[in-house]
Amino acid sequence: MKIAKSQLFSLRSFTLISATVWTLFSSIFSGLSQNGEELFNTHCATCHKILDNSTGPKLQGVRKKWADGGAAEATLYQWVKNWQVAAASDPYAKSVSEWSPTAMSVFGFLKDEEITAIFDYADNYTPPAAAVSVAGDGAVAGPTEEKSNNWVWIILAIVFSGVILAVGGVRRQLRFAVEETETGAAKNRSYGDEIREFVYKNKIAVGLGTVVVLLILLVNGYFALNEIGVYHNYQPSQPIAFPHSIHAGINGIDCKYCHNSVEKSKSAGIPSVNVCMNCHKGIQGNTDAQKVQIAKIYKAAGYDPEGAGKYTGKSEPIIWNKVHVLPDHVYFNHQQHVVVGGLDCKQCHGDMTKETTARVVPVEELSKIEGNIPLTRATLTMGWCIECHGTKEVSAGTLNALNSGYYDEIHRRLSKHGKSLYQKMLADEKITVKELGGWECAKCHY
């Protein structure tokens, strides 16, 4: 039921917003249609669009359509006020009632001149000539992937090394030739002999140099190994340039509407295409860039948006690139953190209302989020997890009263049977996740 409600809400708000967008760009119209515009936005825009079919049919030219269909204009007005009355009396109205299974709301309070104003507005409406940068433009620049140009350097290195070796070889041969002509004896020493000779001559320098180089390698190697599997700002390209900023930001859709298993399961869930279609069946995008992206959803869902829209049955899943990747030997459970721990999504994922596609938000940014414990280790590393577990408080009474039934018993056992330990834990006046076992290996690794 919950979902159904929020679904309705988001659908409506979404349409309202797109209508508002139009409002901005249709201010060129006259006072009458100004009135019509207001009325349209207030009463009609939830289900109707002017130029396209939506939940209800498009409104431009509707009077002509009805007249062509043989219906009196009065019937159309009757239809708007109460469609059932109209459908009962007029055959054309009856045929219109079969256009969609969704029934139209009753607008008995609208006066005839108001209805006329709406139709006038609809008929005179022209779309804005060019959709210049609209607030909420869906054309999000696809996240760029950093391309490695190491190969250029490697090729250059090989070329230069080749050149150096060749030149060096020539020089060496020349030297030998000079020596031979000078001393009369050939001294064809190998490279090895030369190097050995050089090392022997510069024992101390070479020794020290070797130690330094080794140390540099070791230190850097150590740091390099520490960086394996650490994702700084990782934001892979995605098949659809999904703007969280529009969905969660401008439209204010709750994260849990799409990531709906976050409270039920270990995985938050990437929404299946049918969830997208709940809204995007009606919302096809305002700009070309948006339309291109939304068309990808239609392709995945096997939906043909033309006409009243229908499913072709030829669906294909969207293959996303996983952003928050944990190694396979780590067990993480969203339900534990969101439901029991009462964490908000943004505490680990950052403020998605300002993001486009998902990325691993660096810890520095996370620490600035209100209510967050400032952490230092990189996001999604084990250090990050245990740092939080070491600080986060789960003392008696700190959890939401609704969630604390389990912890009450744990605190009761502690205070009853493990007084000294409990006192020790409470030395800093709080019990942390760590103190209840949140740093133990088999809490996450099994």
Add this chain to the structure above:
Amino acid sequence: MSMFENNKSIEKMNTNEAYFESRVDMSAPSLSVDEFLADEQTRESSTNRRDFLKFLGFSVAAATVAACEAPVTKAIPYVVKPEDITPGKANWYASNYYDGNTFASIMVKTREGRPIHIKGNTDFGFGGGGISPEIAASVLSLYDNERLKAPLISGSQSTWADLDKKVMDGLKNAGEITIVSNTIISPSTQMLIAAFSEKFGRVNHIQYDAVSYAAIRSANEKTFGLAAIPSYDFSKAKTIVSVGADFLNGWLLSNAYRVQYAKNRKPENGSMSKHYQFEANMSIAGANADERMMVKPSQYAAVLAALAEEIGASTLGVSSGEFKSNAQIKAAAKDLKANKGASLVVCGANDEALQMLTNSINNTLNNYTSTINIQDDVNLFKSEDAKMERFVSDAIAGKVKGAVIFMGTNPVYTHPKGKALGEALGKMNMTISTASWNDETASKCKYVAPDHHALESWNDFAPVRSFYALAQPTIKPIHDTAAAQESLLVWMGEATRAGRESRAYYDYIRKSWAANISGRLGADANFEEIWNLAVHNGMMEGPKAEAQAPTFNAPTQVKPAQATGSGTHEVVLYTKTSMGIGLQAGNPWLQEMADPISKITWDNYITMNYQEAKDAGYNVVMDQEHGASLAKITVNGVALELPVIPTPGQAKGTLGLALGYGRGENGEAIGRGAFKTKEYGGYEEKDGKRVAIGANAFKFVNFNGNYHYTGAASLSKIEGTYPIASTQFQLTAMGRTSIVKETTLDAYQNDDSTGYNLPHMLMTHHGPEPVSKFDLWASHPVEHIGHRWALSIDLNSCIGCGTCLIACQSENNVPVVGKDEVRRGREMAWLRIDRYYKSSDELAIGTKKEEFSFTALEKNIDENPTVVFMPMLCQHCNHAPCETVCPVAATTHSNEGLNQMTYNRCIGTRYCANNCPYKVRRFNWFNYPAYKKFTEINPSQDDLGRMVLNPDVTVRTRGVMEKCSMCVQRIQEGKLKAKVDARPVVDGDVTTACADACPTQAITMGDWNDTGSGVRKASEEKRAYQALEEIGVKPNIWYQTKVRNHSNEELRKHQQAVAAKRKHDIDKHAHNHAEGHNDHH
């Protein structure tokens, strides 16, 4: 029901192998995790990769690090998410399993639409939801890559359209149609076959079971006028006498009998059944018996006659011969008479005369109104032996002309004349099989219309008259297969194929339930309600007929069948708990499961009396290097060469041999795990064909009115030895009191428990103190605070069946390692069942006689020893010896009492395993999910087999230790459930896979710190003890002393003396102490 709109795709879960973090710090071996992590010095520095690259420019190191970068992982959500699937959450479905030989009600765990685990349906299931290892392992067979993926015509892949057309033409023109099937217990399939017969008019349906119990039906028909197999209730029997019937493994509905039997084996309830077993092989039932007597199968008749004589029943003219006035039979008869109406006599021979004699005894004991209900009869095992034998003879003689359809049966393998039958089938042109594998019979058939796996299909079953079970699919068909019933419907012209979406048989079942079954369940019942409830619960129970004593018509003279042929020995064919009749011979979990008695994996073998084998020069000492002697066994002119395993408790003059092996003799594709593999991988091959494991003992079955599973055999030793992969070569507990504790029911009820369950005390100047008081280490703060997860294992209830072993393997992704590795002692099982025989130098298992010799303990096994099964797993010691020696703190203790194993931290020193007193740690010697040696046998090396892995448990890689985690993933899941519901954890929230699977509920799991929990109570029972208590490791596993309901005066006296001595010691000290105090004053 939602299975029709199933998964389009699955979200990627972390199912794959673990990889190691390179950040192993070796500096702090003895620190606890907390301290270890808290060390500030280990948390320094964070230079990011870009800086690093700047430092190094294009160096080799840079290239190496770049190679370490994790690849891009894909996440694929559903297009339309099925309503009942939540990624990351398991769904359980109630279903039922029937394979023609065994039936059970099951619960199937699915993750993202794929079944990964099976347990018994204990809430609603038939017979209390008991299952067997075979059933638990069947989830792996679903993912066997050798299962047929499309229909076959003459051995080559074809299409359903093509096959249907040819079969329909063939059936139209065939003279007679013979359907050979296993016993059909599906009411809908019965209806369908009747309709099929009506449609074609000339249908001859033969029901044939690989292991037949036809004699019970015919005996009941002759004595009671009812051709039925009655329902037995072992839970109501105070005295149980079994003559050659292994009712705890294989015999009839043993899955249910296990549950019933265990109910009456708990001494806490005030009473315990007394179980007498007369048998030749050491069977599972025999190993659990209170009194066991070794008799040859040819003596069964005389034993029953002697029993009948003693209790005053008609002997039906059978002579009791040498057993007249036998002391043990007299004792059994005395108990039977004392418990008239609450006793049960069963006989395992498929011999009408013996079964009539058994009926006579049960009738005199008034058992037909209590422990036996012939009105609520069993629908399984309707084998028509004579009809089948005639069909086979006719087929071999070329007299079968029309079409033959084989459904759920494989007579080329299971029939003694199978080879000739196979050749005959090859010459016929209208042979059809609905097998799921291209098995021995199917490969000889022209058409193969592959059936679904049981987990992919709808079906209904009526195991007994009053019980209706529904099997629902838990996954869409993986391959292009079709229900056998659908095939019949299509061939009748009553349905069309609809591929994986087909509802043909589903609709038919609903039709049949609407027409026949729902009416029987109540007149005013609403069909949809009944149906939905039946799907949800997996069953519907109809009105159950009250047991009424039928009138016994005693035939005056019956004649037990004589074994044909002659020989030096009598051979007894039996089924193993793992392999059964060999239906899942290709299942590597079952092949690797150690046999409960012999502890041998991957083989069948001849079991022989220990002394006899020794005298005849067979090898009696076996280990990694020394294999078993080989022998040639000949029965009715058929010879097999097999290793000989000397087995304590095997009757002299008898040999045991397991059925179900030797499948795929001609290399038929019956499953990846069914064939011998070479030391470095790949199959062993002979003449270009894969070599089967073991030998087919069905060739020894003889027909004498019924199929008989005993016979005369001659045995001759042949040259050479055969390597044996056994998980336990030791036979006894070597008189060590603190491993297994055993007492008698008398002593349990009347004597001081210190006699049989002596707590280990150390003498101090304060007097004797329990071992638990002394410690080298500061104690772990797990007692009374937080959780303390614990197990209690009842040695009385554990019957050794091994269901827990498979459940553990399935739950925890335990790899299969193959025979060669098991032989080297490298099996990976997290849970094993140790089997101990009594030595003649012991009073009971684990209790030495006053005079004993250590060398004799292991050598002098009783000829007919008592047996104890002891499940052994990580004891989760609170003072674990393994934890203190780990140099990298990879194994640590949790504040919930768990001994944690952290794979990504382990560097494989194996020091922990050396320090473990219980030998429960396993080392990953190889990368089992990738190394070529395990390609054929380890399911995780197969794209399809991998589907069975539990995504919540890491697949371990080479070089790390692993061991029982007490199913920590289930603990976390159970705790989370309680947290979400905002309540403390209660019993039932958390249970281990082994405890969940155990049909006898021998294992109790729970939170010991919860004073009301079952495990806390069990740990405070007077039977409770901890293995190797004296070494002071403080385990979190308790065992319950084995109590045997027999008389052992010597043991009792010894235990009384032990109790008296302890009392004396304590009193004496108290006295001294008091005096000491007086002196001071």
